[in-house]
Amino acid sequence: MKIVFIGLTISSSWGNGHATTYRALLEELVNIGHDVYFLEHDMPYYAKERDFSSGQPYSLIFYSSVEDLQSSYYKLVSEADLVIVGSYVHQGPQVIDWVLDTATNSCAFYDIDTPVTLDKLENGDYEYLRPDQISEFDFYLSFSGGKALQILENEYQAKKALPLYCAVNPAIYRPLDSQKKWLAGYLGTYSEDRQRNLELLLIKTAEILENNEFVIAGPGFPDADEWPENIEWIDHLSPEFHIKFYNSQVCTINVTRKAMRNLGHSPSIRLFEAAACGIPIISDEWEGLSDFFEPEKEIFICNTTLQVIQLLESLSVEELLKVGEAARERVLKEHTAAHRANQLVHYYKEYSGKMISKN
Numbered sequence: 100m101k102i103v104f105i106g107l108t109i110s111s112s113w114g115n116g117h118a119t120t121y122r123a124l125l126e127e128l129v130n131i132g133h134d135v136y137f138l139e140h141d142m143p144y145y146a147k148e149r150d151f152s153s154g155q156p157y158s159l160i161f162y163s164s165v166e167d168l169q170s171s172y173y174k175l176v177s178e179a180d181l182v183i184v185g186s187y188v189h190q191g192p193q194v195i196d197w198v199l200d201t202a203t204n205s206c207a208f209y210d211i212d213t214p215v216t217l218d219k220l221e222n223g224d225y226e227y228l229r230p231d232q233i234s235e236f237d238f239y240l241s242f243s244g245g246k247a248l249q250i251l252e253n254e255y256q257a258k259k260a261l262p263l264y265c266a267v268n269p270a271i272y273r274p275l276d277s278q279k280k281w282l283a284g285y286l287g288t289y290s291e292d293r294q295r296n297l298e299l300l301l302i303k304t305a306e307i308l309e310n311n312e313f314v315i316a317g318p319g320f321p322d323a324d325e326w327p328e329n330i331e332w333i334d335h336l337s338p339e340f341h342i343k344f345y346n347s348q349v350c351t352i353n354v355t356r357k358a359m360r361n362l363g364h365s366p367s368i369r370l371f372e373a374a375a376c377g378i379p380i381i382s383d384e385w386e387g388l389s390d391f392f393e394p395e396k397e398i399f400i401c402n403t404t405l406q407v408i409q410l411l412e413s414l415s416v417e418e419l420l421k422v423g424e425a426a427r428e429r430v431l432k433e434h435t436a437a438h439r440a441n442q443l444v445h446y447y448k449e450y451s452g453k454m455i456s457k458n
Contacts, residue, residue, distance in 0.1 A: 101134045106185035109137045112338050113148035114288050116368050123268040123436035129156040140189045150337040165190050181205045186212045191227030205237045205451035213243035214358035233257050238450045245364030245387050259450050265368035266439040272375035277346040282311040284348040289319030292357035296383045301352045303404040305330050345376040353382035363387040371434050374426035379419045397426040
C-alpha cells in the first residue's frame with residue numbers, strides 16, 4: 100500500500116526522539132513491500148542539524164509551509180491508502196483539518212508524546228492537536244499503553260486507541276567489542292522535569308564515585324559546567340555514534356519525564372537502543388516498566404543515589420552484562436522496528452475497513 104507520514108522530523112535527531120523512531124519504522128515498512136513517504140516541514144533549526152542518510156529507501160519530501168503542503172501534495176495525500184499525522188507537527192491542527200478533508204482512504208494519528216499530549220489537552224493547549232479531531236481518525240497510535248489508551252477512547256472519543264511503542268533497528272544498535280570508557284552514561288535532551296532524577300542517579304553518583312568516569316550526551320543542559328570533573332558532556336550525539344556511545348559504558352542510565360512517569364506504560368526509545376546493544380540499564384521506576392523488561396533479570400530499577408552505588412559496587416561487570424544480554428534477547432523478540440511495522444499493517448487491516456494492497 101501507499102503510506103504517507105506527516106511528522107515533526109525524520110531528517111534531524113537534534114533535540115528530539117522522533118527522527119530515529121520514524122527512520123526505523125519507515126525502513127521496515129519499505130522492507131515488507133510498501134510505498135512510503137515522509138512529509139516534513141522544512142524548519143531552520145533542523146535544517147542546520149540534519150544527520151539522515153541520503154540513501155534511505157523511503158521518500159523524504161520537505162514542504163515550506165502549510166500552504167505549500169496543501170497545493171503541492173494534494174494528489175499524494177488524496178490517493179494514499181493510509182495517511183498518518185504525527186505529534187508536534189508545526190501548525191498541526193491546520194494540517195490535520197486538511198488531511199481529514201483531503202484523504203480518501205484511512206487516516207491515523209501517531210502520538211510519539213502521548214503523556215505530554217494529554218497534559219496539553221487537559222490544560223487547553225491545542226498546539227498540535229485539537230480534542231475534536233481525535234474522533235475523526237480511523238485509529239490513534241500511541242507511544243503509551245495502559246490507561247492512556249482508555250483516556251483517549253473514553254474521554255476524547257478516539258475510535259480506537261492502539262499502542263505503537265518506539266522500537267529499534269537491531270542492525271544499527273548491536274553489541275560491539277569496545278573498551279569500557281565510562282562506568283555509566285546518559286543520552287537525552289535536557290528536560291527540567293527529569294533533571295532531578297538525572298542528578299540522583301548519575302550526577303551525585305559521579306560525585307561519590309570520583310575515581311570513575313561518567314558521561315552525559317544531549318543538548319540544552321544549562322549547568323553542565325557545574326558538574327563533577329569526572330562527567331564528560333557531549334552536546335549533541337548524532338545517531339551514527341550511538342552504538343559506540345552505548346558500547347563504551349558499563350551501564351546506561353534511563354530517566355523518564357514526569358508526565359510519562361505519572362501516566363506509565365511509556366518506554367523511551369533509549370531503553371530499547373541500549374538494550375539492543377546489550378548494555379545493562381539502570382532506570383527510574385514507573386508503572387508498566389515490568390511489561391517491557393523484567394526487573395533484576397533484564398533491567399535494574401533504582402530511585403536513589405545510594406541504590407545506584409550499591410548496585411555498581413556489589414555486582415561485577417560480568418554480572419551486570421548478563422542482565423544486559425537478557426534485555427537484548429527481549430528486544431529482539433518483541434521490540435524491533437520490524438515488529439512495529441507488521442503491527443501497523445495489522446492495525447490498518449483490522450481498523451480501517453479497507454483491503455490492503457501493495458503498490
